[in-house]
Amino acid sequence: MTDHNTTAFSSRRKDKVRALLAGGLVLGIGAAFTLAAWTDNEWVFGGAGPDDENPGTKTYAMEQNTVAPFAAGTWTDEPVENGGYLDFTVEAASLLPGDTVYAPFQLRTKAGSEALTVSLAEARQAVPLHVDTNNAALYTALRVQAWVNVGAANCSDAGDKTAGVVLVAANSGLNTAGAAPFGLPAGAAGAAGDPVNLCFALTLPAGTSDVTLQGKNVIPLWRFTSVVGS
Numbered sequence: 001m002t003d004h005n006t007t008a009f010s011s012r013r014k015d016k017v018r019a020l021l022a023g024g025l026v027l028g029i030g031a032a033f034t035l036a037a038w039t040d041n042e043w044v045f046g047g048a049g050p051d052d053e054n055p056g057t058k059t060y061a062m063e064q065n066t067v068a069p070f071a072a073g074t075w076t077d078e079p080v081e082n083g084g085y086l087d088f089t090v091e092a093a094s095l096l097p098g099d100t101v102y103a104p105f106q107l108r109t110k111a112g113s114e115a116l117t118v119s120l121a122e123a124r125q126a127v128p129l130h131v132d133t134n135n136a137a138l139y140t141a142l143r144v145q146a147w148v149n150v151g152a153a154n155c156s157d158a159g160d161k162t163a164g165v166v167l168v169a170a171n172s173g174l175n176t177a178g179a180a181p182f183g184l185p186a187g188a189a190g191a192a193g194d195p196v197n198l199c200f201a202l203t204l205p206a207g208t209s210d211v212t213l214q215g216k217n218v219i220p221l222w223r224f225t226s227v228v229g230s
Helices: 004-022 090-094 136-141
Strands: 062-065 100-109 116-125 143-148 165-173 182-184 196-203 220-225
Touching (some): 100 182, 116 165, 165 196, 182 196
Antiparallel strands (some): 100 196, 116 182, 116 220, 143 165
């Protein structure tokens, strides 16, 4: 007589063994289980604001034009000394006591740059010094004055400078930095900004009589800078 309980138990046991073997169970060697799961990934990337921009930096840069009447082709970038040639005219090569010579130039933001706040941050004599071609005593004797917003037409003895803003006060030494910063506007739609006029005046004071200054030359330097961030 067949025991139905025993037969059912034996059948269930065989099914369980098949299931364990199919699941990766190895008897007598060790146990290894293979498990499977549904996988779903979510990636994100860094952005900047609602217009789908990416994190990055803006452009903050300026350029100069020292060649009046300031044609488009004479704009240059001069980041290292001695830089651009600020032309005080040929009279500057033969100064007499009481003479003043002038040099106009322009600064502007480069195409694509943000607006800038600019300072005349440094004024000094070029190196190396030389007794004739870059004379320290002549550098000390000369005086300078400078304006912002005085254009080339008025950058002269007879020119009207009343609309200008004084950058360096009259009768200042050549090592005088700017009195206050000034702005350079950004250009529209990635263009260069509108230029800002500057005018420098160089004077050999009346009464300068030291004969040791005759036949000497000098190389003064000025550095304009704009700093963004820290």
